[in-house]
Amino acid sequence: MIQKLRQSGTLLGFVLILLFFALKLPDTFLTARNLINISQQLSMLAVVAATMTIVMVMNDFDLSVGSMASLSGIVAAMIFTAGYPVWVGLSAGLLVGVLGGLFNGFLVSVVGILPFVATLGTLTVFSGMAFLLSDGKTIFGRDIPTSFSGFARSGIEIGDIKIPMLTITAGLVIFICWCILEHTNFGRRLYAIGGNKEASHLAGIKVVRLRLIAFSLTGLGAAGAGLMYAARVASANPTQGSGLMLDAIAAVFLGMTMSRRGEPKVIYTLVGVLILGVLDNGMTQLRVDSYVREILVGLIVLAAVSVSSLSKRRQS
């Protein structure tokens, strides 16, 4: 009973938030246009949060996703600038993500540094590299091919509504992450590592290798989000991904309050992402000051996590 309540508390909160904005903004909030807009705004965060879930399932963290997103955008833009075709730039951007993720995984699982410390280090490294490559400037204008930025503006039309490609991409990534974590034995093993590393190792799970793979997937997701961002604003600058990391972790934590044993799940992460996105969109429309907005979002995340951990304690 309490279990059910604890699990659905956050979901209930989400519904209340939706209701609140729907009442306050009767003309603009619950319109197809606004909802599609929200989904597009959220697509980058959704990609980062979904792939972040993969490492958080193992009780690990990746703080470097934000600067990885910036770095991959910069790398792709530099390659465009040098005149290479779009696919080369995209592949290079994604490759940087995989390599960066592998490096994180190497530090965490082979060298054995705590994920918090390791990825805090690579956060600065990636960010520094982005500044170094771009000379601290924004790359924009004619350097960015229209076929690249056009992607972010295009969409699939169904009747009157156009579903943006960014939203579709995010949907696909979430679907893939969900399949990986819930429906493959690879995912099972990651959950087992999160449950007990030593026991998993002795039960024959290749803990080192799996952590490497998981971190590189998170890196790949971060890089992908960076490219989506660059396409959307048709430019790349060395700080544009920096807001993603905290929001992504917050979304996973919000999601964890909804799952049965408090483990991260992609579907619940998605709900977390939606909560953050809806709050942001609604409050912007209500012209709430952006600093106040930050305070409120922080408090809401804390409230959800507190309620969940308190009710968990009550249970036993």
Next chain:
Amino acid sequence: MQSLTFSNMSKAFGGVPALADVTLNLSSGRVHALMGENGAGKSTLIKLIAGVLKPDSISVSKNGSPLPLNDARDAHEAGFRFIHQELLIVPQVSVAENILLSRDLPHRFGFAVNWNKVQAIAEEALAFLGATHIDVTLPAGDLPAGDKMMMKIAAALVSADQNEPVLYVLDEPTAALTVEESEMLFDVIERLKAKGTAILYVSHRIDEILRICDDVTVLRDGEFVTTNEISKTSKADIIEAMTGRDFKDAYPKREISIGTETIVRLKNVDTTNLHDLSFEIRAGEILGVSGLAEAGQTQLLKLFMGVGKIKSGTASFIDEELPGSPSDAWARRVAYIPRERRGEALCLDMSVRANIVLPHLSDYGFYAKPWLENKDAHKFGAKVRLKSNDVSQPVGQLSGGNQQKIVFARAIQGNPKLLLLDEPTRGVDIGAKYDIYLLVRELSARGCSVILTSTDLPEVLGMCDRVLVMHEGRQAHLLERGEMESADLLSHFYNGHQAS
């Protein structure tokens, strides 16, 4: 003589009763045994008395007058002291601090911790137990299993300073102890008894119950069955009360002779911790590994799991090198039951199913196949008489013995060729123990070799064909079982040199 009565004790988990209206009468100066099969409700009862689990109902009285018991603090103030089944220690801090965990540390000038005094108190408590060899400045996590238990017992003794202890409760304390450590414990119990405290004692080892206890209460499926004086009952009666069947507390005999093929060959093997290992194991043979606490038994088993490097000598498993890693080992059908089920074997928050199939996930292919996993979890769970509500129940909610059965179920899935058993029946009840022995015999009859180490010497002698005695990491003796008895085996433990 003082008396303590706990009556109307009930507790249900999610509607399923774990304990139903049980009454327990304890008297000072007497050791009261609490017995029952795995999941019968013993630990639940103890947690109610300790105030750590919220009861559905309980009433307590001391010498006829009621005693409030709402939380752990009340229990402490009433003079109840506990050693729970699952050891709760803080591995990073010193043994001394662990021992003084439940009380205020002694201070100097009113604020600075008096570390000398902390150590002195801890050492004094260990000395009372006769465990003077433990270095109290060491991090508690570095202690061997037996010493950890000694440390917890010392902690229970020390927290007794504020008010006189009235009752000590020990939940399966000997499950992790070697013979001589158990003897030390029995000696302490004897002394506590003489001081006039009541003792509630849980164990699955009937022989020790018969030896040290005065009364026995039996539970079955959460319900009270009987209370008796030990002198007026017998082993058979107790087993009958526990299981509802009449059961022999014995070891199934070998029926099929050992195969001819040699599965394991070790010649002059040295690793960092192990030395001079030379032995062979044939298909279907059961080799016991025995010795004093931490003589290298666990390392020897782990060597076959690919943990630990061979520095010199030659070793082979089915004509190839030993497995290089645990995953390699499982893939080559080496199955392993680690000593510490909570630390090394189980993911407590995960389901029974996930825990059973964990080492065998690659057999299910790339995609997860929950229905097949369910089927296997049911099948192997049933083989070890697992008692759980459902295969999706988190393992952490099961009783200690049932958690152990999960580790065993996992080991027999996949039909091993070499089975490594480190304390396989730790905390397992008599009926299930016998079933596990039967399973080991069955595997052995199919040609699976077994290496077994256990602090329960009758188990080693009852099951094994030969016994390897280790002394400080060295192979000291390799004995044919013959007509050996526990005492004969024990005498070899202290004698580190090759006798012949």
